[in-house]
Amino acid sequence: MQHDHSDSIKRLKIIEGHIRGIQRMLEKDQYCIDIIRQIQAVGAALNKISANLLDQHLNTCLLSAIQSNDPTEQERVLGEITEVFETSQKI
Amino acid sequence: MQHDHSDSIKRLKIIEGHIRGIQRMLEKDQYCIDIIRQIQAVGAALNKISANLLDQHLNTCLLSAIQSNDPTEQERVLGEITEVFETSQKI
Amino acid sequence: MQHDHSDSIKRLKIIEGHIRGIQRMLEKDQYCIDIIRQIQAVGAALNKISANLLDQHLNTCLLSAIQSNDPTEQERVLGEITEVFETSQKI
Amino acid sequence: MQHDHSDSIKRLKIIEGHIRGIQRMLEKDQYCIDIIRQIQAVGAALNKISANLLDQHLNTCLLSAIQSNDPTEQERVLGEITEVFETSQKI
Numbered sequence: 585m586q587h588d589h590s591d592s593i594k595r596l597k598i599i600e601g602h603i604r605g606i607q608r609m610l611e612k613d614q615y616c617i618d619i620i621r622q623i624q625a626v627g628a629a630l631n632k633i634s635a636n637l638l639d640q641h642l643n644t645c646l647l648s649a650i651q652s653n654d655p656t657e658q659e660r661v662l663g664e665i666t667e668v669f670e671t672s673q674k675i
Numbered sequence: 676m677q678h679d680h681s682d683s684i685k686r687l688k689i690i691e692g693h694i695r696g697i698q699r700m701l702e703k704d705q706y707c708i709d710i711i712r713q714i715q716a717v718g719a720a721l722n723k724i725s726a727n728l729l730d731q732h733l734n735t736c737l738l739s740a741i742q743s744n745d746p747t748e749q750e751r752v753l754g755e756i757t758e759v760f761e762t763s764q765k766i
Numbered sequence: 767m768q769h770d771h772s773d774s775i776k777r778l779k780i781i782e783g784h785i786r787g788i789q790r791m792l793e794k795d796q797y798c799i800d801i802i803r804q805i806q807a808v809g810a811a812l813n814k815i816s817a818n819l820l821d822q823h824l825n826t827c828l829l830s831a832i833q834s835n836d837p838t839e840q841e842r843v844l845g846e847i848t849e850v851f852e853t854s855q856k857i
Numbered sequence: 858m859q860h861d862h863s864d865s866i867k868r869l870k871i872i873e874g875h876i877r878g879i880q881r882m883l884e885k886d887q888y889c890i891d892i893i894r895q896i897q898a899v900g901a902a903l904n905k906i907s908a909n910l911l912d913q914h915l916n917t918c919l920l921s922a923i924q925s926n927d928p929t930e931q932e933r934v935l936g937e938i939t940e941v942f943e944t945s946q947k948i
Binding site: 586587589592593596597599600603604606607610611613615616617619620621623624626627628630631633634637638640641644645664668671672674675 | 859860862865866869870872873876877879880883884886888889890892893894896897899900901903904906907910911913914917918937941944945947948
Binding site: 673674675 | 855856857
């Protein structure tokens with residue numbers, strides 16, 4: 585199963601730059617609320633990547649796992665979806 | 676497709692009572708932070724129900740939709756999972 | 767300190783009706799994803815009430831606690847804000 | 858108002874390394890769910906930094922803004938708290 589992750593990698597490089605920018609804001613002791621807003625923006629950008637990855641996963645790995653008709657494999661992939669869903673509710 | 680939703684219904688009845696309790700706290704003008712904590716507890720309880728329903732859905736409706744080998748149906752059910760995942764990140 | 771909670775109470779009564787509607791959806795075994803969407807809508811409505819209550823709290827209780835110049839009291843009210851903020855990140 | 862942000866800067870440097878690790882996972886097309894879990898771990902780590910920064914902010918900037926007895930300034934700092942609280946509910 586091969587995925588095209590070029591978009592997610594590009595987004596993560598931007599986020600990496602964003603994180604370094606936040607470090608500089610902290611070093612310069614800029615206004616806390618502005619720093620919190622930047623951290624929240626990074627969080628939202630990460631959520632977008634997770635959702636894109638989940639969408640790709642569902643349409644490739646999950647689809648083929650279910651079509652394999654292997655109950656153990658089906659249970660595993662479906663359990664993982666519930667797990668990441670639960671975690672997404674908690675962050 | 677039939678599901679046993681008795682557990683979720685029972686949890687929602689408890690939540691309904693919890694919501695009425697919060698109304699009384701507001702009517703008595705109790706301490707705001709205590710009220711916010713109760714609302715957050717209800718939010719967490721609702722998240723638990725959503726996760727249980729998703730788990731049931733994946734193992735019944737989604738499984739049979741994918742096994743139907745109808746690409747339109749597959750696309751629809753998989754798109755819905757990504758959608759509720761994205762919403763769960765935002766609340 | 768007296769607050770006008772009539773708006774929050776009204777919103778909670780609507781949510782209570784919404785919760786009963788979700789119970790009926792479960793009893794009729796309606797489509798799981800539609801039920802999850804309704805639960806997520808309730809979650810978002812609860813978040814709105816929490817934010818309104820926090821806003822009222824900050825402008826009344828917190829303001830007077832800080833102006834009291836009692837360090838113990840200040841520490842307590844400020845610690846509570848961080849605590850509900852952390853919880854809001856987790857639900 | 859000077860803050861000691863050394864802990865937050867250290868945490869952000871770790872997160873920066875974590876983000877680069879996730880890029881490598883994507884380049885190697887590792888298992889999507891494992892990548893999503895790593896992104897969620899970064900999200901949780903960012904939330905922790907936000908909560909720490911808020912705590913510092915409340916005990917320094919907010920405290921002095923309120924003690925200034927300037928109503929415009931008070932309104933501004935309190936409004937910002939509600940705003941970051943609302944955003945934290947949405948990511």
